[in-house]
Amino acid sequence: MLRKIRITLAFIFFALLNLILLGAGWGITQHIAFVAKLQFLPALMALNFGVLALLVVLTLVFGRVYCSVICPLGVMQDVFGWMGKKAKKNRYSYSPEKRWLRYTVLVVFVVCLVVGFAPVTTLLAPYSAYGRIVNSLFKPLYDLLGNALAAIESNYDSYMFSEVQIWMRSVTAFVVALLTFILLAVLAWRNGRTYCNTICPVGTILSFFARFSFLRVQFDKNKCKNCSLCEKNCKASAIDFKEGKVDYSRCVACGDCVDKCKFDALHYKPILVASSQTKTTADKPDEGKRAFLTGATLATGTALFSQAKIKVDGGMAVIEDKKEPHRDVAITPPGSISAYNMNRHCTACQLCVSNCPNNVLRPSTDPFHFMQPEMSFERGYCRPECTRCSEVCPTGAIHKITKEEKTAVHVGHAVWIEQNCFPVSNGDSCGACARHCPAWAIQMVEKEIGGKTVSVPVVDTAKCIGCGKCENLCPARPFSAIYVEGNKMHIID
Amino acid sequence: MATTSVVLQACSKNSRQTKSSDGSAVTDNSPFEQMTLRENPNNGDKVSLLGFGMMRLPVEAGGTARENPDSPIDQQAVNDMIDYALEHGVNYFDTSPAYCQGLSERSTGIALSRHPRKDYFIATKLSNFSPETWSEKESKAMFERSLVELKTDYVDYLLLHGIGMSGGGKDAMNAFYGRYMDNGILDWLVEQKKAGRIRNLGFSYHGDIKVFDMLLRWHDEGKYHWDFVQIELNYLDWEYANEINPRNTDAVYLYAELEKRNIPAVIMEPLLGGRLAKQPAAITRKLSERDSRFTPAAWAFRFAGTPKGVLSVLSGMTYLEHLQENVRTYSPLEPLDDSEWTFLLNLARDIYELKAIPCTACNYCMPCPYGLNIPGIFSHYNKCIAEGTMPSAASNENEYQRQRRAFLVGYDRSVPKLRQADHCIGCNHCLSHCPQRIDIPHEMQKINRFVESLKQQIV
Numbered sequence: 001m002l003r004k005i006r007i008t009l010a011f012i013f014f015a016l017l018n019l020i021l022l023g024a025g026w027g028i029t030q031h032i033a034f035v036a037k038l039q040f041l042p043a044l045m046a047l048n049f050g051v052l053a054l055l056v057v058l059t060l061v062f063g064r065v066y067c068s069v070i071c072p073l074g075v076m077q078d079v080f081g082w083m084g085k086k087a088k089k090n091r092y093s094y095s096p097e098k099r100w101l102r103y104t105v106l107v108v109f110v111v112c113l114v115v116g117f118a119p120v121t122t123l124l125a126p127y128s129a130y131g132r133i134v135n136s137l138f139k140p141l142y143d144l145l146g147n148a149l150a151a152i153e154s155n156y157d158s159y160m161f162s163e164v165q166i167w168m169r170s171v172t173a174f175v176v177a178l179l180t181f182i183l184l185a186v187l188a189w190r191n192g193r194t195y196c197n198t199i200c201p202v203g204t205i206l207s208f209f210a211r212f213s214f215l216r217v218q219f220d221k222n223k224c225k226n227c228s229l230c231e232k233n234c235k236a237s238a239i240d241f242k243e244g245k246v247d248y249s250r251c252v253a254c255g256d257c258v259d260k261c262k263f264d265a266l267h268y269k270p271i272l273v274a275s276s277q278t279k280t281t282a283d284k285p286d287e288g289k290r291a292f293l294t295g296a297t298l299a300t301g302t303a304l305f306s307q308a309k310i311k312v313d314g315g316m317a318v319i320e321d322k323k324e325p326h327r328d329v330a331i332t333p334p335g336s337i338s339a340y341n342m343n344r345h346c347t348a349c350q351l352c353v354s355n356c357p358n359n360v361l362r363p364s365t366d367p368f369h370f371m372q373p374e375m376s377f378e379r380g381y382c383r384p385e386c387t388r389c390s391e392v393c394p395t396g397a398i399h400k401i402t403k404e405e406k407t408a409v410h411v412g413h414a415v416w417i418e419q420n421c422f423p424v425s426n427g428d429s430c431g432a433c434a435r436h437c438p439a440w441a442i443q444m445v446e447k448e449i450g451g452k453t454v455s456v457p458v459v460d461t462a463k464c465i466g467c468g469k470c471e472n473l474c475p476a477r478p479f480s481a482i483y484v485e486g487n488k489m490h491i492i493d
Numbered sequence: 494m495a496t497t498s499v500v501l502q503a504c505s506k507n508s509r510q511t512k513s514s515d516g517s518a519v520t521d522n523s524p525f526e527q528m529t530l531r532e533n534p535n536n537g538d539k540v541s542l543l544g545f546g547m548m549r550l551p552v553e554a555g556g557t558a559r560e561n562p563d564s565p566i567d568q569q570a571v572n573d574m575i576d577y578a579l580e581h582g583v584n585y586f587d588t589s590p591a592y593c594q595g596l597s598e599r600s601t602g603i604a605l606s607r608h609p610r611k612d613y614f615i616a617t618k619l620s621n622f623s624p625e626t627w628s629e630k631e632s633k634a635m636f637e638r639s640l641v642e643l644k645t646d647y648v649d650y651l652l653l654h655g656i657g658m659s660g661g662g663k664d665a666m667n668a669f670y671g672r673y674m675d676n677g678i679l680d681w682l683v684e685q686k687k688a689g690r691i692r693n694l695g696f697s698y699h700g701d702i703k704v705f706d707m708l709l710r711w712h713d714e715g716k717y718h719w720d721f722v723q724i725e726l727n728y729l730d731w732e733y734a735n736e737i738n739p740r741n742t743d744a745v746y747l748y749a750e751l752e753k754r755n756i757p758a759v760i761m762e763p764l765l766g767g768r769l770a771k772q773p774a775a776i777t778r779k780l781s782e783r784d785s786r787f788t789p790a791a792w793a794f795r796f797a798g799t800p801k802g803v804l805s806v807l808s809g810m811t812y813l814e815h816l817q818e819n820v821r822t823y824s825p826l827e828p829l830d831d832s833e834w835t836f837l838l839n840l841a842r843d844i845y846e847l848k849a850i851p852c853t854a855c856n857y858c859m860p861c862p863y864g865l866n867i868p869g870i871f872s873h874y875n876k877c878i879a880e881g882t883m884p885s886a887a888s889n890e891n892e893y894q895r896q897r898r899a900f901l902v903g904y905d906r907s908v909p910k911l912r913q914a915d916h917c918i919g920c921n922h923c924l925s926h927c928p929q930r931i932d933i934p935h936e937m938q939k940i941n942r943f944v945e946s947l948k949q950q951i952v
Contacts, residue, residue: 150906159902316562319864319911385949428862428920435938436915475863475918 002255002268006068014075020392021072021134022142023354029392036351036394038070039127040202045345046396059206063213063253066206067196073126074196074252076133077188081235084189090232092192094240097247102197102204109201119370122348126200129180131349132363132371136177139354140166165379169353169362173371192235197250207249214270217257219244223265230257230266322378323478329486330364331375331466334382334409335390335398338489339369346372346397352389358382360468361389372397375411377468377484382411384438384467407439408493412466412484414442414459420474420481423454431455433470433482439463442470442482457482528582529826531804533757535693535720538649540614542798542823544585544759545578545816546809547601548592548855557811558593559856559868566593566600574816575604581820584613585805587759588643589654590635591620591857598642606644615643616650616759618697619682621672622926624661629676636685650759651682651691652723656708657700659925665701668925679717693720697761699928702742709750721804722751723759727769728796728837730762733845740930748800757804763797764790764808766853769844773881776843783836790815791822796837799828849875850936851929858923858933866912867923867933873907874940884947897947904944914941 016035019026036042043051055066067074085091105124112120122128143166150161168174187194196203221244231239234257238250258266329339333352336342348371353361358380363371373389375382387406390398401409414433422430434442434457441463444455457470459482466484474480529542549557550571554564575586588601598617605613617639621632640646653673660668673679685691696719698705711717725734726744734741751758764770770790772780780789787795797806806823810816829837852871861867877883877900884896904913917937927933 150902154906159899162902162905316866316912317860317862317864383948422918422920428918428922430918430920432916432918435919473915475916 002253003259004255006065006253006255009069010075010078013070014072017072017130018134018138021131021349021351021354022139023357024142025355025357029355029388033392033394035070036127036349036392039349039394040066040071040206041121041125041127041347042349042394042396045347046394048396055206056209059209060212061214063216063248063251064203064206064210065253067193067203067252068254071126071202072130073184073200074193076130077184077193077195078235078254080185080188081192084192085233087189090229091190092232092234092237094231094234094242095237097250098198101199102207105199106201106204116344117368118343118346118348118372119367122346122371123176124199124201125347125349126196126202128347128349129177129184131351131354132173132177133181135169135350135354136174137181165359167359167379170365170371172365173350173363176371188235192237193250193252194237196252197236197238210251211249213248213253215253215268216248216271217246217251217253217255217266217268218271219246220265220267223263225263225265227262229260229262233257233260320477322472322480324376324378325471325479325483327376327483327485329412329488330366330369331412331468331484331486332490333361333373333375333389333398334406334411334465334490335387335393335401336411336490337399339486340488342372342397343369344397345395347395348372349394351392351394352398355388355392357386357388375468375484375486377472377480379472381468381472382466407465410465410487410491410493412468412486413461413464414466414470414482415485416457416459417479417481417483418449418456420476420479421456422475422481423456424449425476425481427454429455430475431457432473432475433457436469436473437464438467438469439465441465526824528820528824529798530582531757533693533721533804534755535757538614538693540585540805541583542803542806542826543578543583543794543819544587544616544805544807545575545583546761546807547586547588547597549809549811550593550597550600551811559854562594566596568600568603570813571600572604572607574810574813575601575608577813577816578820579608579612581824583816583820585616585650585807586613587616587650587807589618589620590639590642591618591622591654598639602643602645610645614649615645616652617643617648618652618654619673619678620654621678622655622658622660624671627661627671627676629678629681632672632676632678633681636682640690647690647692650693650695650721651686653679653682653696655700655928656696656698657702657704658928658930659700661925665704666707669704683717695719695721695723695756695759697723697759698747699725700741700930705742705747705750709754709756712754712756719756721757721759723761723807724748724751725762726758726760726797726800726803727763727765727793729765729769729841729844731796731841732838733841736845737851738930748802752800752802755802758800758802759804760797760806762853763806764793765851766809766855768849768853768875768879769793771876771879772844773847773879775881776840779840779843783833787822788818790818792837794819794822795827795829796834798823798826799834847878849878851931853929855928857926857928861917862920862922863916863918864912865914865916865937866908867937869908869912870914870937870940873904877903897950901944901947914938914944917941 013035016032020029020032020036037048038051040055059066109121109124143164146161147163150163153161184195226241228241231241236250236252238247239257255268258268332339332342348363350363352373353363360375360377360380360382361373362376364374384407385403387401387403390400418424422428431444434444441460442457445458446453447456466487468484471480471483474482530539531542532539551567552558552561552564553567554561586601586605588597590598619632619636621627621635626632626635656669657665658668659665661671663671682691682694686694696708712719724744724747726748730744732743732745734743748758772789777789780792794806797803808819850871852868854868854872856868858867882896882899884893884900888896914937917934919934921934923933
């Protein structure tokens with residue numbers, strides 16, 4: 001029963017979280033964004049005390065159900081563990097708690113959190129790790145499917161699906177996600193919740209409270225026949241049936257043992273009485289199915305590389321791809337207040353990246369902002385009606401803003417590059433940047449350049465909001481004649 | 494313009510459609526009567542009222558070169574259509590060195606040369622649009638190459654192509670002088686006519702009325718004789734060409750000028766690139782209510798064929814089905830009576846009010862140096878008008894959201910993002926290429942503003 005409830009709830013949370021992490025939209029994003037906001041570290045980053053208190057109380061009452069139900073990385077590992085158990089039954093065994101490792105990692109994590117060294121915290125954060133896996137590995141497949149459906153329905157005058165670009169936002173983030181995925185899949189396949197109970201800082205923090213949980217799995221000594229099934233099926237390696245003990249700091253309250261016990265000797269119930277005991281030997285983990293798993297992840301990776309190319313027709317001019325210019329200051333999305341605020345709060349879960357419908361956000365490769373989002377405009381620009389990233393961000397790195405507020409946020413300012421500008425370089429009159437500027441920050445002004453009078457753009461930086469429309473629509477390629485420099489602190493009118 | 498599901502009345506003698514046993518409307522495959530022929534007053538040529546325009550030939554990948562520019566012309570389909578056309582009395586074939594990315598003449602030559610030369614008339618043009626081909630040498634070479642491509646030693650109808658269009662950075666008048674007068678080419682063509690290599694010499698007109706008037710004045714003065722003139726004529730352009738675009742001239746004027754000189758008129762754009770064949774339901778309903786025997790395309794063809802001075806009505810046909818339907822419409826022509834004529838002219842008002850962009854998808858503007866798919870953008874916009882799915886403030890909320898999505902998703906599907914209207918920089922290179930004289934950059938900005946307002950939901 002406990003197991004069924006756990007699986008049902010986990011399925012619901014996991015499905016909803018995947019939906020938003022895939023950027024599925026369907027017009028329900030803002031209604032299901034709460035599943036991201038319930039995540040522990042994002043809530044901590046956002047100083048969302050309500051959620052934090054809720055999670056602590058939850059753990060004090062039920063044990064680490066957070067790890068079994070709410071945490072997507074935990075659920076993902078359960079999926080692999082379940083597959084591992086299919087391959088070989090009764091595969092787990094008890095192992096003592098590796099407290100020194102758990103606490104070392106936690107200390108390192110907390111220190112990095114306090115000094116604001118993002119690369120370590122973002123790498124260790126479980127929810128963020130899962131977000132990156134979805135963004136880098138699953139989203140391309142999801143988009144591929146959507147594009148295929150769009151291609152099919154376009155024959156039937158139907159407009160449910162729209163085609164999206166599939167592109168590599170960051171090689172680094174992809175590699176990190178792939179490695180995380182492979183490592184966790186292998187660990188979970190062989191040993192269940194190894195990561196959660198040795199590395200994961202959230203797991204360690206919650207374990208402090210779980211040790212004192214009100215409801216917990218307990219042995220009924222009178223009924224126990226020492227069959228060892230419970231220990232062999234404990235993915236957290238937390239049951240020592242010989243001693244009749246459960247390590248509640250590692251138990252994730254999954255209910256598998258209760259379900260497995262043929263003698264009704266295990267119960268998930270309020271703290272009361274104790275245990276019984278027997279002996280068995282542990283099974284060796286199976287190495288057999290690893291190859292398949294690695295193969296599968298590699299296939300996922302290859303699919304990502306087959307990016308949709310821009311279709312070029314014969315009767316049409318070839319359009320060169322834009323290249324990202326060097327920016328002295330990276331641009332962070334409206335609502336993130338400042339580079340500092342972004343850096344301090346972002347756990348690099350890629351939720352905003354997945355949800356950006358304009359292909360603007362991508363993970364940073366700067367080591368100090370490792371995989372945190374930044375903006376660039378080769379494929380699109382920050383559209384005025386869109387506030388998606390601010391709606392989904394669970395950490396307070398991007399605060400919720402309305403589209404009206406967004407018009408008053410200056411995330412950067414445009415810079416003109418004379419030698420790239422068409423009126424100067426090839427003599428064609430243009431003015432695209434001025435015509436498209438939504439903030440009326442660009443004016444075309446007659447100037448004498450190289451002995452002739454040409455009409456060139458002049459940017460009023462006080463008005464420029466840094467949306468990147470000018471950069472994106474500038475006809476100069478591969479480098480635009482106008483590009484946006486970030487503002488370290490967003491100027492707000 | 495394939496047979497539409499029109500409610501059928503009792504079949505009269507002239508019925509174009511009939512009912513199959515299951516009650517659905519099917520095309521009548523019974524033998525046609527004779528194709529209507531018009532006599533050229535200059536030399537007695539009996540020309541079919543339906544002329545075959547060779548500018549929208551099918552390509553192997555499907556559709557025309559506009560949809561699939563890289564695909565080769567489907568020669569088998571061209572052969573089949575030309576065979577069918579000749580078999581059913583169509584004997585006027587109009588091509589140009591510029592059509593189908595320069596491959597139309599060759600394809601036409603291959604298909605036609607399989608038949609006796611006396612069975613058909615070839616019309617082609619001196620399409621020296623590019624200033625590099627304005628020289629005497631290049632222009633003459635163009636004509637000679639046409640003969641080679643068409644596998645013939647004479648052209649029945651030769652046209653100066655696109656008179657009245659500007660070009661080479663010059664206005665229409667100077668472009669005309671640059672292309673045909675300063676280089677002596679017009680005089681040379683007159684000589685070729687005397688030598689029998691050209692049987693009829695004329696011009697096709699788009700654009701600046703000053704050039705049209707001047708050429709007809711020359712005709713009056715006996716300076717040059719025009720055996721025929723090709724003009725754009727249809728029931729929308731008859732009285733609205735000038736209202737749609739103040740720089741254009743109503744067809745009623747152009748035709749009257751030709752008629753009073755007894756110069757035969759060859760008609761182009763009878764359907765405005767298909768726009769008069771595909772119309773909003775409100776328009777087709779009126780047409781059906783008036784006489785459901787005729788499809789919207791058939792109505793337009795009847796209009797264009799009704800004036801007696803019309804020698805041939807050209808249709809750039811891609812599909813055999815369109816050819817069959819058009820052949821049927823003119824076998825024989827059932828001329829419009831006065832009330833029908835007035836009815837169509839009144840209907841033109843309704844069509845004008847739709848404010849579609851007057852693009853006929855001729856592709857002359859392409860390639861845009863900045864990669865835009867100009868006819869693709871216009872045709873998506875016009876398609877939404879024609880299908881009555883244009884989102885507007887007048888629609889109710891649900892309908893608006895549905896139409897908005899259909900417009901935006903459909904836009905991305907029919908034109909890749911990088912080739913959409915927002916990438917127009919207003920360089921104006923396209924302006925001189927457009928025979929309809931559309932202010933393309935202006936329209937692009939208009940469409941982009943519309944798209945923006947849809948995206949921001951502020952229509």
